[in-house]
Amino acid sequence: xxxxxxxxxxxxxxxxxxxxxxxxxxxxxxxxxxxxxxxxxxxxxxxxxxxxxxxxxxxxxxxxxxxxxxxxxxxxxxxxxxxxxxxxxxxxxxxxxxxxxxxxxxxxxxxxxxxxxxxxxxxxxxxxxxxxxxxxxxxxxxxxxxxxxxxxxxxxxxxxxxxxxxxxxxxxxxxxxxxxxxxxxxxxxxxxxxxxxxxxxxxxxxxxxxxxxxxxxxx
Ligand code: IPE
Ligand code: MG
Numbered sequence: 001x002x003x004x005x006x007x008x009x010x011x012x013x014x015x016x017x018x019x020x021x022x023x024x025x026x027x028x029x030x031x032x033x034x035x036x037x038x039x040x041x042x043x044x045x046x047x048x049x050x051x052x053x054x055x056x057x058x059x060x061x062x063x064x065x066x067x068x069x070x071x072x073x074x075x076x077x078x079x080x081x082x083x084x085x086x087x088x089x090x091x092x093x094x095x096x097x098x099x100x101x102x103x104x105x106x107x108x109x110x111x112x113x114x115x116x117x118x119x120x121x122x123x124x125x126x127x128x129x130x131x132x133x134x135x136x137x138x139x140x141x142x143x144x145x146x147x148x149x150x151x152x153x154x155x156x157x158x159x160x161x162x163x164x165x166x167x168x169x170x171x172x173x174x175x176x177x178x179x180x181x182x183x184x185x186x187x188x189x190x191x192x193x194x195x196x197x198x199x200x201x202x203x204x205x206x207x208x209x210x211x212x213x214x215x216x217x218x219x
Pocket of ligand 1: 001002003004005006007022045046047050061165190
């Protein structure tokens with residue numbers, strides 16, 4: 001979800017104004033995903049590298065997460081969304097950790113949209129922590145062994161990655177999991193991304209031929 005800062009800048013407003021607007025886009029896309037029959041939606045909300053931003057911006061983002069979780073969790077629950085947080089959360093303030101745990105516990109049994117929120121997440125960290133668990137058990141490293149320890153272990157590999165904001169890079173998102181994901185980059189700044197933009201991305205995805213290294217059916 002990239003482009004909040006630039007969206008605000010275009011309006012001569014502080015970056016935080018863009019983050020608040022970005023939240024409205026999150027609401028729209030979660031709804032659109034659930035309505036389109038998407039099984040899993042993973043949102044990259046805060047990367048490990050985002051800790052390097054000015055402390056005022058980091059604090060605002062954390063405050064925003066806490067407020068939003070407190071305010072929105074019952075609506076998500078009512079819509080049968082199961083929410084889970086993936087990433088390294090050791091440095092998070094207690095208030096946020098409590099909201100995260102509460103949200104996960106409340107929605108644990110929900111069978112609707114599986115919403116994964118990546119906060120304090122880094123793809124390199126994920127691979128290393130997974131490999132470390134395998135090593136700690138005294139096992140040899142294997143693809144299956146590492147895969148089973150990734151924070152996304154019980155979710156399928158993503159079919160489609162959408163990155164807004166015009167940059168064509170992964171920025172340490174789900175590095176391992178994206179091995180065969182279709183990559184969709186669009187210039188729309190995240191606060192402007194809505195149901196129509198999401199539908200456009202899905203339509204693009206529907207036109208992709210996926211081979212996973214094999215030959216096309218007709219060959
Ligand atoms: C992404 O928007 C939101 C978060 C990282 C939380 P940015 O803050 O990266 O916005 P730009 O890239 O500066 O426009
Ligand atoms: Mg950015």
